[in-house]
Amino acid sequence: MDFFEKISQLDRRWVYLFLAVVVVIAFLTKFDVPVTITSEVKSIYDRIESLNEGDKILIAFDYDPNALAELHPMSFAILEHCQRRGVKVIGVTLSQYGAGMAENILRTASGTYAEKIDRFRAYNDQMYDKTNDSRYRDKSYKKDWEYGLDYCFLGYKPYPALVILGMGQNFRLYFPQDYYNTPLGELDIMQGVRNYDDIKLAIDVTAGNTADFWLIYGNGRYGVPLALGLTGVMGADYYQYLQSGQIFGLIGGWKGAAEYEELVGRDEGKAKEGMPAQVVAHLTIILFIVLGNLGYFLSDRRKQSTAGQA
Amino acid sequence: MQETFILPFLWLTLGAILTLFTFSFLYKDNPLYKFAEHLVVGVSAGYFVVLLFWTSLKPKLIDTVFYNFSNEWFYILPGILGILMWFRFSRKLAWVSRYPIAVYIGIGSGLAIPLNMQNFVNRQLSATMIPVGFGNWTDFWNIFIVIGVICGVIYFFFSKEHKGAFGAMAKVGIWVLMIGFGASFGFTVMARISLFVNRISFLIEDWLEIVTGSI
Structure with a gap:
């Protein structure tokens, strides 16, 4: 032999x-691995860059602990970007074990006041040096990323298709209160937000079939601009929706997450760390x-x- | 050892032990792996039952029916349908459960079929009707999309024998499918390695750090 x-x-x-x-x-x-930026990830970054301070977006953290390893890094990178741009985030989960994931990521990403100031200053200095773009905010960071003002978490409700359809009519239909039992009317971020018409875009970070529900009901029925953050296993199956224009961006697995971390300059990102x-x-x-x-x-x-x- | 240190240490150690139990399956199936597997299933089922009660049953049924009946009395209808579902456990009265199932399927089909057709078939078809040519790179790559879709569909057309030009197109269709499967395989490897690296990171950076720190 x-x-x-x-x-x-x-x-x-x-x-x-x-x-x-x-x-x-x-x-x-x-060791260092160069990360090449692909257009499907860059388009999400560009879309968030184009938003104004105070604009609101919806992020659905539709994954369970078994997908934490793959999807947490991209969730962190997207949230970091939103914080830096001053974009407000309405968080929700349609995955049965996702509430813990979403709460963990939103709490961790909000961080402490001092950490935020340092990170914002570092980012703004870097970007001013690079681009000298007037769109970037003043170097002195104004406020912490505060719950109810800059972000909120609506929690979990079962039957994703119905919840997505319901939110298209009124967020309060399925979520009269947030995850912590605060009526939505008492949250500053939800003032003037009735349905998808009042948010700029939705990003579904998912490990399951909620991506299909968001495509059919969120984008198909209500026309909400949609981007997907997917596990590696799902990645190849959703590229056709990019080509058909049903989604404007796609982050696939760790490679996609590493690209987003590279774009936002998140050096301590878990995805970049795992690329070697x-x-x-x-x-x-x-x-x-x-x-x-x-x-x-x-x-x-x-x-x-x-x-x-x- | 500080008091605040003990609890995280125990949780992390439990996580590390269960991680190693799960990895032991790579050698061969064994009772340690079975224990970890059954623990996950049990905890998940228990968690979901409690979650469903607090996020659905209590706010949508119990609270509305018992505390706000005059305004939202109609919530009792799905409640009754839900109770009818339990008749499945009776051999004699199992037929009763067909009514809630019929309502569920009716609503589900009504919601899903038109929008599924529109988003998964019609929009994908119109996305294939694209300009092709050699004027720029986009038009050039569009040729591959059109050829790939047509040949892929031909491969699944079984009413005509795959011979001659038709057979050649079906063969191209197989190659297109294989390339798709290859991309899926690459993504799947990335996914599995991500999970493995995360566990290694947990064992080395989280658990081992706290263990060596405690000695």
Whole structure:
């Protein structure tokens, strides 16, 4: 039995072990991987950049803890961008285990007052140096990202299709109160917000079929400008909606999240941190695919020649 | 060890143990993995029952029917339909549960079918009717979209034998599908590695840090 035959019959557990070792080494060594920005991610960034301070957007955090690893980084990056632009965020979740995810991310992203000031100043300094664009706000940051004023969390309600349709009529239909039982009328951010007409866009960060519901009911029925943040597994299935114009942007898995982190200059982002491991994992899998196929074809050819001789 | 340190330490350690239990499946199926799996299923089911009660049953049915009956009495109708659903557990009266199922399917179909057709079929069809040519890159790449869609659809047309030009187009359709599956596979690898890296990050940066800090 030669090398290629052995490789093609290798116990899968050796593959797992090898993959685990290279991923851990890549994760610990933390080398830099250049992140190329794709147009589908850039279009979301550009759309949020084009918003005015005080504009309101809806973000649906429709994922469970099992997708936290993939979707939290992009949620953080989008929220960071909204904070920097002064865009107000109405958070909601249509995933049954998503309330904890959404609350965790909104609370963490809101951070402390001092942290926010530092981050805003760093960002504004950087952007002023780079672009000298008058759209960027004054260097002295005005206020903290405050609950009820700059962002809110409506909570969870079951049956996503009906909730999306209901919010198209009136947010108060399904969410008379927010997650903390505060009537929406008492939240400053919800003043003048009745339905999708009063928000600039919606972003669905999702690990399930709520993306379809947002496409059909949010965009299809009410015409809300929609972007999707998806897990890697779902990514390839939703590109056709980008081409058809049903969504204006798409962030797919860690690669998409890393691109958004790069765009907002979020150096401590988890997705960018994990890109070296992604690169070596993909290379390892490509290597095993090549070796496995070589082994298969060579042993197949040998069998054919042996049969021909017989 | 400080008091405030103990609780996070215990939770993190529990998370680390369950992570290792789950990874043990990669070697082979075993009782430790089974324990972790059953724990997830049990906790998820329990959490969802409580969540459904507080986010749906209580505010939408109990509160409205018992405290605001005069204004929102009609909420009792879905409540009754919901109760009828429980008749499925009786062999003799299981037929009663067909009424709420019929209402549910009727509403669901009415909502879904027209909008599904519009958004998943019609809009995708119109997105294929695009300018093609060699004038610019967009028009050039549009050629691939049009050819890919036509050949992909032909592959699933089984009323005519896949021979000659028709067969060649079906073969192109297979290649288009394979490229799609390849892209999905690449994305899936990325997804799985993301989950693995996150767990490694948890074990090394969160758990190991707190363990070594405690020694």
